[in-house]
Every structure is written in structure tokens, then in C-alpha cells.
Amino acid sequence: SSSLTKFTVFDIENRSAPDVERELFIEGSYITAREINGTVRTVTHAHMDVPGVQSWLDLPRGYWNLDYDDPLRLEIREKVAYQTMLNNNEALDRLSLSDLIPQVYEYSGGEVVIHAMSDNACRDFVAPEDGMSRGISSIFSLDLVASDFDYEVDHVVGAYxxxxxxxxxxxxxxxxxxxxxxxxxxxxxxxxxxxxxxxxxxxxxxxxxxxxxxxxxxxxxxxxxxxxxxxxxxxxxxxxxxxxxxxxxxxxxxxxxxxxxxxxxxxxxxxxxxxxxxxxxxxxxx
Known part of the structure; x- marks a missing residue:
């Protein structure tokens, strides 16, 4: 995903000088959130931006100069589509699961920790059997006040x-x-x-x-x-x-x-x- 949702946790014990304790960056667009007793539940949506995968056809310039009913147009489209599918398969083979699903980045104490969503063998994911969407909606339960960052998450593969x-x-x-x-x-x-x-x-x-x-x-x-x-x-x-x-x-x-x-x-x-x-x-x- 090309968008990030940021949560910043402040220590406000000294009200005149708030201190940033932790910053969280969640891949995906912010939809809504609610805080209860130090736990934030938020819903985000991330579009799977798959590197190297092309969903369109790069047709040659000469294609557009042909008459609409010229059979050569169909031949060109089929050849370009076939090559595009081969290229997409090669791109997918180079990817890992973490390249496709949202990640959480924690910045604290000058260090960045990446929390991968694939640690639980994707048991927290649900998806319609006939779904065509490339988006992932995530429901995060974040304990922002714990000394060690803790979270629980469920994902739904689908549209916004x-x-x-x-x-x-x-x-x-x-x-x-x-x-x-x-x-x-x-x-x-x-x-x-x-x-x-x-x-x-x-x-x-x-x-x-x-x-x-x-x-x-x-x-x-x-x-x-x-x-x-x-x-x-x-x-x-x-x-x-x-x-x-x-x-x-x-x-x-x-x-x-x-x-x-x-x-x-x-x-x-x-x-x-x-x-x-x-x-x-x-x-x-x-």
C-alpha cells in the first residue's frame, strides 16, 4: 500500500512538556477509530500495490491506427495479453507474502521495528470465495500504553x-x-x-x-x-x-x-x- 495511518502516543505526565513515547505507522488509509481504557480499535483499508504486476495492456502505437474491425487488432491484443500474463507470473513468483499484506512499523527509542502480519499463517484473514478485490480491510486492537507494544488484528480481503x-x-x-x-x-x-x-x-x-x-x-x-x-x-x-x-x-x-x-x-x-x-x-x- 502507498498510504500510511500514523498513531502517536504522548506521555503527558508533564503537561507543559509532552513527550513522544511511540509512533505507529499502519499501512493503509484510516477509516475510523475508538479508544477505550488505553486500547485503540481502528479500521484501515489498504490496496494491494503489487510491484511488477500490470493490469493493463501496453498496446503498440500501430494498433490504434488499424480499423476497429481489423482482425489484426485481435491478434495483437491476444499476443500482448499473453506476454503480460507471463510477465505477471514472473513478478508474482518473486514476491513473498509480506509484500502483499499490510505491515505495522513501530518507531520508539530511535529504532524502527516492523511487525509482519504473516506471523500467524494468515489465520486472521477472511475473504469471499469469489472476491475480485485487491484491497485488505484491517481491524486493529492496539494497546498503546503497554511498555511493549501489543496488538491484535483481523483482516478482510475486499473492497473499501x-x-x-x-x-x-x-x-x-x-x-x-x-x-x-x-x-x-x-x-x-x-x-x-x-x-x-x-x-x-x-x-x-x-x-x-x-x-x-x-x-x-x-x-x-x-x-x-x-x-x-x-x-x-x-x-x-x-x-x-x-x-x-x-x-x-x-x-x-x-x-x-x-x-x-x-x-x-x-x-x-x-x-x-x-x-x-x-x-x-x-x-x-x-
Whole structure:
């Protein structure tokens, strides 16, 4: 990731001369944070900036001079695409896991200590099986007042999320697919991935399940949780697909979900408990 979130811890025992005790640099963009009794829980999002991997085609100048329906254009594209894939495979082979996932840099006492997120064999990572995103959302629980820096972290591979938190539950809601994915896939519907965490303990975050519902979530005010029931308001339809001649009309829905266990996989999941749909046809949530 090319962005960093910085936390600075000050010793303010002498209020007239605060002293910097520790500085933490977390790879990723800051989304939100909360401090409770010396423990900070923060959510960041980092885009995987993979060195040497190219997601576009470097087409030769002569390609653009050819007629649009010239079969040579297709031949050139296929050759360039094949070579690009070979180059990408070589670049990926040179990478280690630490090159792909966020790191934490601690500066204290004139020294920099790197805390790698791969020490736990990636057991703190969850990802949708059909996800296409190259981003990682991280939930850090940081003990900023301990003499030795201590932290606990959970990661979700996905798009930039909306974040909702109560005193006991934290929810990440992120688009299941990037907007470009629907270009040429008119039959696909917008979906939202939901990931829930137990944050009742100030120094730990416990993953409690994931689910997917139709539609898009506007912001954190479209989410709430009460006594184990998650409520999500989304807008469905193809209202954002400006290139379509006859997109599916939009409307909104309110869906409730509860935690459950998939008996086949043993995974923690969120299952639909109820819904009200068809709200305000032709309009979306603002």
C-alpha cells in the first residue's frame, strides 16, 4: 500500500512538556477509530500495490491506427495479453507474502521495528470465495500504553467498506464486486458482503460470521444491530449502469440477518431472518 495511518502516543505526565513515547505507522488509509481504557480499535483499508504486476495492456502505437474491425487488432491484443500474463507470473513468483499484506512499523527509542502480519499463517484473514478485490480491510486492537507494544488484528480481503459499530458489535459492509465487473455482465446484480465481529472485549476482536445480500449500502446509517439481529438497508436494481438501454428499476429493502453455522463447511455465516422489499420504487436511499 502507498498510504500510511500514523498513531502517536504522548506521555503527558508533564503537561507543559509532552513527550513522544511511540509512533505507529499502519499501512493503509484510516477509516475510523475508538479508544477505550488505553486500547485503540481502528479500521484501515489498504490496496494491494503489487510491484511488477500490470493490469493493463501496453498496446503498440500501430494498433490504434488499424480499423476497429481489423482482425489484426485481435491478434495483437491476444499476443500482448499473453506476454503480460507471463510477465505477471514472473513478478508474482518473486514476491513473498509480506509484500502483499499490510505491515505495522513501530518507531520508539530511535529504532524502527516492523511487525509482519504473516506471523500467524494468515489465520486472521477472511475473504469471499469469489472476491475480485485487491484491497485488505484491517481491524486493529492496539494497546498503546503497554511498555511493549501489543496488538491484535483481523483482516478482510475486499473492497473499501462502510463501518458500523455498537458497543459490542462491529460490521464491515463492502461491495461484492467492483463497478467495472458489471460492464458486459448485464445479468449480474449488485451485492453487498457483510462481515461481523464481536468487540465486547476492549482488547480483542472476534470474527463472528459473514453473509451476502442484494443491493448496495449507502453508509453506516444503513446498518444497525440489536440483540444479535443485524439490520441492513440497501438499494437494489441496476440504477448505476448508465450504459444500459433498459436497466432494472431501483427500489430499496430492509433485511435482517442472524448468526448461524453452515453445517456442511463448519463456517460461521449470517443468514436472512426477514425482509421488507419493494420500498419506494424508482428511488434510492440518499
Amino acid at each position: 467498506p462502510q463501518v458500523y459499530a455498537s458497543s459490542d458489535v462491529l460490521v464491515l459492509a463492502e461491495s461484492a464486486f467492483s463497478g467495472w465487473w458489471f460492464w458486459g455482465n448485464d445479468d449480474m446484480d449488485e451485492m453487498t458482503n457483510l462481515h461481523t465481529f464481536d468487540i465486547s472485549a476492549p482488547d480483542a476482536t472476534l470474527y463472528t460470521g459473514s453473509g451476502r445480500i442484494a443491493g448496495t449500502v449507502l453508509n453506516q446509517f444503513s446498518l444497525s444491530e440489536h440483540e444479535g439481529v443485524l439490520r441492513v438497508a440497501t438499494t437494489v436494481g441496476q440504477w448505476a449502469r448508465w450504459w444500459m438501454d433498459d436497466p432494472e428499476p431501483m427500489s430499496s429493502q430492509l433485511v435482517t440477518l442472524v448468526r448461524s453455522m453452515d453445517v456442511d463447511t463448519g463456517k460461521q455465516v449470517l443468514v436472512e431472518a426477514g425482509r421488507v422489499d419493494g420500498i419506494a420504487p424508482g428511488e434510492r436511499i440518499w
